[in-house]
Amino acid sequence: MSKPRASPRVLVADDEPHVRQIVSAIVRALGAQVVAEAADGEQAVAFFERLRPEVVILDINMPHMRGDEALRRILAIEPGTVAIMMTAQDTIDMVHECLDRGARHYILKSNRAEEIYRLFAEVWPECEALVQKEVA
Amino acid sequence: MTHTLDNPRRRAARPAPGAQSGENELPRYDLPALAAEAATDKVYDESAKVRVTQQDIRNLLERRRRSHP
Numbered sequence: 001m002s003k004p005r006a007s008p009r010v011l012v013a014d015d016e017p018h019v020r021q022i023v024s025a026i027v028r029a030l031g032a033q034v035v036a037e038a039a040d041g042e043q044a045v046a047f048f049e050r051l052r053p054e055v056v057i058l059d060i061n062m063p064h065m066r067g068d069e070a071l072r073r074i075l076a077i078e079p080g081t082v083a084i085m086m087t088a089q090d091t092i093d094m095v096h097e098c099l100d101r102g103a104r105h106y107i108l109k110s111n112r113a114e115e116i117y118r119l120f121a122e123v124w125p126e127c128e129a130l131v132q133k134e135v136a
Numbered sequence: 137m138t139h140t141l142d143n144p145r146r147r148a149a150r151p152a153p154g155a156q157s158g159e160n161e162l163p164r165y166d167l168p169a170l171a172a173e174a175a176t177d178k179v180y181d182e183s184a185k186v187r188v189t190q191q192d193i194r195n196l197l198e199r200r201r202r203s204h205p
Contacts, residue, residue, distance in 0.1 A: 092186040095193055099200060106193050119190070 008131045009035045011051065013044035013067065014059040014086070019109070022118055023057055023086065026117050030124045032059045041065025052078065054131040058103075060087040060094065075102045082127045086116075104130070 010032050014020045017039075025026060026036045035051050042064040048056065051091035058067035070116055071083050084105040087096045095106050105123045160163075 089187075090187045092188050092192075095188055095196065099197070105197070106192070108190050111190055115190070 008032045008055045008082070008128060010052040010055045011047055011053040012057045013037050013038040013041065013045060013070065013122065014057075015039050015062045016059075017060070019086075022113065022116075026120050027057070028132065029117075030120060032124075039063075041067055041070035044070045045077075048074050048081075050076065053081075055082045055084065057084045057086055060085060060089045060098075068094070068101065071098060071101050071103060079088050080130075082130050084123065084127070085121075086125070089104065 008067065010027050012020050012023045012027065014023065014037075020037045020039075024037060027034050032055065035053050036047040038047050040062045043060075044056065044058060044062075044067075045065065047053075056071075058071055060067040062070075067085065067087065071085070074081055075083065079102070083103045084107060085103045086107045087094075087107060088109045090108055090110065097105060103120075105126070107119050107123075108115075115128055
């Protein structure tokens with residue numbers, strides 16, 4: 001009998017509470033555990049240092065510290081972290097910058113809710129595989 | 137030989153041809169040339185912010201993963 005697979009632990013960072021709620025609901029529906037919700041980049045880094053989740057979902061335009069800076073700091077602490085950017089920033093420069101910094105995925109908030117769910121569902125097996133690889 | 141940078145805005149800011157430059161006259165500029173230059177600047181600014189769709193991002197991610205597996 002195979003050992004039950006541990007579900008990834010996820011940190012969600014967005015300054016809009018309703019977006020955090022939606023993203024957390026999607027993540028839970030995909031079988032993962034949301035360990036913390038942060039309202040800005042500083043909080044995200046602080047939660048990350050304390051809880052060390054395997055996956056972080058980051059907005060970019062947040063007060064105090066932007067998501068792209070939080071991404072840089074989080075990956076400096078733990079380079080194996082799976083980072084997904086979810087943002088309204090749709091410029092090619094920002095996409096390149098985040099991918100260059102180590103983000104694995106980039107999801108636009110301008111997508112409809114069901115499309116956002118579909119995109120998370122699409123990238124989730126890869127996130128789980130990366131997390132398993134890190135744990136092994 | 138002296139090399140100078142030809143700045144189109146400066147060129148447009150020269151007095152328009154035929155303009156008289158009397159002591160009490162306000163400076164006159166080649167407004168159509170300035171407007172054309174401003175339009176070029178706008179095009180440049182927009183080009184620096186190319187917007188992408190989710191499909192563009194998907195294609196970009198695939199390309200990057202193929203080149204850096």
